[in-house]
Amino acid sequence: MFHQLGAGEFVDVEIGIMTVDIVLLGVMIAITLHADRFWPAWVTALHALGTGAHLARAINPDVIRLAYAVLSVMWSYPIVLLLAVGTMRHARRVRSRGWDLDWSRQDPTLP
Numbered sequence: 001m002f003h004q005l006g007a008g009e010f011v012d013v014e015i016g017i018m019t020v021d022i023v024l025l026g027v028m029i030a031i032t033l034h035a036d037r038f039w040p041a042w043v044t045a046l047h048a049l050g051t052g053a054h055l056a057r058a059i060n061p062d063v064i065r066l067a068y069a070v071l072s073v074m075w076s077y078p079i080v081l082l083l084a085v086g087t088m089r090h091a092r093r094v095r096s097r098g099w100d101l102d103w104s105r106q107d108p109t110l111p
Contacts, residue, residue, distance in 0.1 A: 018054035
């Protein structure tokens with residue numbers, strides 16, 4: 001919805017995408033602070049790198065267009081991989097124990 005279509009992609013800062021990325025980064029930081037697993041921290045760090053590409057372009061418009069495009073998009077691939085691995089490991093723990101602790105404020109004695 002926020003993607004600017006056309007030949008001028010990544011010529012200027014992608015304001016809509018940057019806005020979504022910044023909001024998502026805030027949500028991901030909150031999730032990371034409450035999660036009992038380590039992989040959300042990796043996902044948040046990788047997303048922060050992509051968000052940083054937007055900020056670098058906003059601060060210095062001389063950032064090479066290709067570098068901006070690659071750095072703002074490339075982190076999504078390892079993020080999807082980490083999400084898949086985390087989901088599979090969660091499912092495996094649920095199958096083996098019948099439950100799994102999702103959030104740090106949850107009582108570990110509850111099924």
